[in-house]
Amino acid sequence: MSETTFPRVAVLGGAGTIGTTVIGAMRGAGWPADRIVAAGRSGDSLDAVAEQYGVETSTDATAAVLGADVVVTSVKPQDMRALLAQIAPTLPADALVLTPAAALPASFYESLLADGVAVVRAMPNTPARLGKGAISISPGTHATDAHMDLSERILSGAGLVVRVPEEQIDGVSVVSGSGPAFFYAVAEAMAAAGMANGLDKELAEALAAQTLIGAGALLEESGETPAELRAKVSSKGGTTLAALAAMEAAGLQGVFSAGANAAIARAKVLGEELQQG
Ligand SMILES: NC(=O)C1=CN([C@@H]2O[C@H](COP(=O)(O)OP(=O)(O)OC[C@H]3O[C@@H](n4cnc5c(N)ncnc54)[C@H](OP(=O)(O)O)[C@@H]3O)[C@@H](O)[C@H]2O)C=CC1
Ligand SMILES: O=C(O)[C@@H]1CCC=N1
Structure with missing residues (x-):
């Protein structure tokens, strides 16, 4: 054709x-x-x-x-x-x-x-x-x-x-299929952190959304890697590094690994159930 x-x-x-x-x-x-x-x-x-x-x-x-x-x-x-x-x-x-x-x-x-x-x-x-x-x-x-x-x-x-x-x-599904939901969950978590520190809901949500949109656009247009862009936000001895260290200690990578493992396990179980009819 x-x-x-x-x-x-x-x-x-x-x-x-x-x-x-x-x-x-x-x-x-x-x-x-x-x-x-x-x-x-x-x-x-x-x-x-x-x-x-x-x-x-x-x-x-x-x-x-x-x-x-x-x-x-x-x-x-x-x-x-x-x-x-x-x-x-x-x-x-x-x-x-x-x-x-x-x-x-x-x-x-x-x-x-x-x-x-x-x-x-x-x-x-x-x-x-x-x-x-x-x-x-x-x-x-x-x-x-x-x-x-x-x-x-x-x-x-x-x-x-x-x-x-x-x-x-299933690996693609974890990164890009489900990924938008993870992104929105991060937006919600960032807004919640802002609210816990005195911002009202509307302001916290607006700042979180625009920050993710802007950070995504920068990733697309700068040609730099996520690690390079992260380094540009993280001043030596500053607040962002303190936050990232605390997030890592709280299991940031582990959170995503756990999510990936759960999604892949669910795909396997669902696939087997549906194939049995
Ligand atoms: N949403 C996502 O982000 C992603 C979804 N997918 C996959 O895409 C597929 C569709 O998901 P999604 O679009 O979210 O689901 P939706 O529920 O939005 O759409 C499914 C549609 O199928 C219709 N439908 C069900 N049975 C029939 C039938 N016999 N004849 C005609 N139409 C029928 C439903 O109609 P009615 O509403 O009237 O029941 C509904 O409009 C899923 O298999 C999902 O795994 C994959 C990656 C990402
Ligand atoms: O949740 C689901 O089953 C589908 C697959 C990837 C995104 N949505």
Whole structure:
């Protein structure tokens, strides 16, 4: 398929957080609205997607996949088995299944869909909504380089797209998939620390948010590493170094390691539970 053609893409769960993000990224990258169909369960939320992006909509996933070149399965892992059963009869044999779901291996899809189906797993994140995502893609057993190229093309408007082997997806999920939630938790913790030291809530939240936004922009634009930028804030004998030392002593790195371990353990358990049916 040439770069100048636009494969027909069915986004199942197209009114959800990630489904809408994928549609927005495609539309932003010039994908024609009439080459995208968003399928969901609620007519009202689909109407909002149609209004914003001009795409076709359907409340019937079985019908939506008819004639699709790519099927994006953007539903919660717990809803995936039922969705695959629903679309299996009408899924075109040569369609690419591009799935953002956490926890479920490509083999899950391969075992429930027709033999030889091409599956690519993606791990997106919510900043992709603004084209500032960090997204990985990984091939399943039957996905070719052409399928990976097509997946990258679909997601390129959503931000940085990297290719990793499937066994690294849980690691990606910890850093960039869940990472935005960690960032917001840090914003909340910083604001709480300000409130504990006399700032009112509104001021503390505004300062914490703008500080994280500004620090992120500086990281992006300066070309310096986090360690270099950290050193520029940390005067010798000053307050920041005292704070960082206390945070380290309280287990800062351990906090993130514990979070990563918990997320990876949860992905394993959830994946095993859902594969058993
Ligand atoms: N949110 C995130 O930050 C990230 C999410 N992911 C993955 O992305 C996937 C989607 O997550 P997210 O967008 O957050 O979830 P949402 O709940 O926002 O969206 C899921 C959508 O799927 C719809 N849906 C469920 N079953 C069907 C069906 N049979 N046919 C059509 N639509 C259906 C739901 O409709 P209804 O609301 O009517 O039930 C809902 O709109 C998940 O698998 C998740 O693991 C991956 C990385 C990051
Ligand atoms: O919490 C979840 O399951 C998904 C995966 C990464 C971010 N959200």
